Amino acid sequence: MDKTIRSIKTEILDIPIKRPHQFSAEKMYAKSFVIVRIETAEGLMGIGEGTTPGIWWSGESVETMQAVIEAHFKPLLLNQDPRNMGKILALMDRQVQRNQFAKATVEMALYDLIGKINEVPVHQLLGGLYQESIPVRWALATGDVEEDAAEAKEKMETESYVNFKIKAGNISPAQDAKRTADVAYLLRGHSTVGVDPNGSWDILTATRWMDRLNEAGVDFLEQPLPYWDIDGLARLTAMSKVPVMADESASTLQEVMQLAKKKAADIISLKIHKSGGMKNVVKIAGIAEAAGISCFGGTSLESSIGTAACLHAYCTIPNLDYGSELFGPVWLADDIVKEPVKYENGRIFVPKKPGLGVELDDEKVSRYRRKNT
Ligand SMILES: [Mg+2]
Known part of the structure; x- marks a missing residue:
């Protein structure tokens, strides 16, 4: 049977979300996706999905x-055997x-x-399961202390x-730190909260508020400083108060290696898109493991x-100590798979199931397809 790649198709979908989501740079009402379908000559199809928090996140x-x-990528991929993944990447x-x-989207497909060619789930191709389920954190993003605590x-x-x-x-930044401490105090004894300012704080604010955030029970401080401020992250990590998580600073293998060398993070937020795919995420978790750094299952x-x-x-990674934030499907107002x-x-x-183990729902795809693409 002919396993070479015969066709590659892309389309853009816009899926509504249940409630507006306040990021540091913009408020969002719908989420956009690019879907890629890669088909072999014998008719097997792989699907991949690309999405970003917004162009403000990484460009x-x-x-x-x-x-x-x-x-x-299409000219590179056509007529290749997908099983030669190492060569294609x-x-x-x-x-x-x-x-x-974009690379992660293609790698996913x-x-x-x-997985479908070999009739195995993708986690078997990535080393095998460490656990079959992981905890999920919900993101509070109403922008209001009482509403966040109530939610x-x-x-x-x-x-x-x-x-x-x-x-x-x-x-x-100071109002932000106060709001975080207030929400954490309201939830204290029941649950913990981490905070993610997406690089918008400065070293002075983060240093000043570290004790208060620690007392309030905040259990991680994610990317408080701009992605390039590795020395600043190292100073915050050395305080040994609220554990410091790197997200925007930790996309590539080389960046994570630098963070490890400079002791500039306690936790790495893993994300398949920012790192160019699942294979790189597993490698990054290995670097973190060697450096005694924990991992968190991030989401785009x-x-x-x-x-x-x-x-x-994520389910193949033993040092995923902080669980995950994989709440995308329940945050969206609708999904685009059958199950x-x-x-x-x-x-x-x-x-x-074999491959990613999810199947596109064509009716939903045509409902949310962007009309001008
Ligand atoms: Mg983040």
Whole structure:
């Protein structure tokens, strides 16, 4: 049978979300995705999903991803055997610098395809399961102390969420730190919260507020400083108060190696898109493990497709000590697969079927397809 790649198709979808989400740089009402379908000559198809928090996060968007895949990756991939993944990824890296989100989208479809060719779930291709489910943190992003605390309590009662994360950064750093401490105090004794200002604080604010955040029970401080301020992150980590998590500073293997050498993080937030795919995420977790650094299962707010990909990688990783924030599918108002990933008692479960283990729902895809693409 002919396993070579015969066709590659991309399309952009816009899926509504349940409630507006306040990031440091923008408030969001719908989430955009690029879907890639890679098909072999014999008719097997792999699917990948690309999405970003927004172009403010790393400079990529669904529009740039679609353009890069169509113009630059498609000619490289056609007529290749997808099972030569190592060679294909090296070709992509050689041909196109950066564009990690676009690369991760293609890698996801290739892994789905290889899993289907070999009739095994993707986690078996990545080394095998360490655990089959992981805890999920819910993100509190209403922008208001009382509303955030009320939402956390409701989520604990109705859906068994245990821990939370506060999105910060759209007000002044000092106000942000105070709001985080206030929410953490309101939840103290019931659950813990981490805070993510997406690089919008400065070293002075972070240093000043460290004791107060620690007393309030905040259990991690994620990317408080701009991505380039590794010395600043090292100073905060050396305080040994609230554990410091690196996200925007920790995309590539080389960046994580530098963070480890400079002792500039206690925790690394893993994300398959920012790192160019699942394979790199597993390698990054290995660097962290060697340096005694914990990992957290980060999200780019994917649907069940990208979330399944995250799960296949994260569930093989032993040092995923801080669980995950894989709440994308329940945060979106709708999903685009026939059988969404499974949540139970505040945990999310890795799919067991071949490939990514999720199947596109074509009716939903045409409902959310962007009309001008
Ligand atoms: Mg983050």
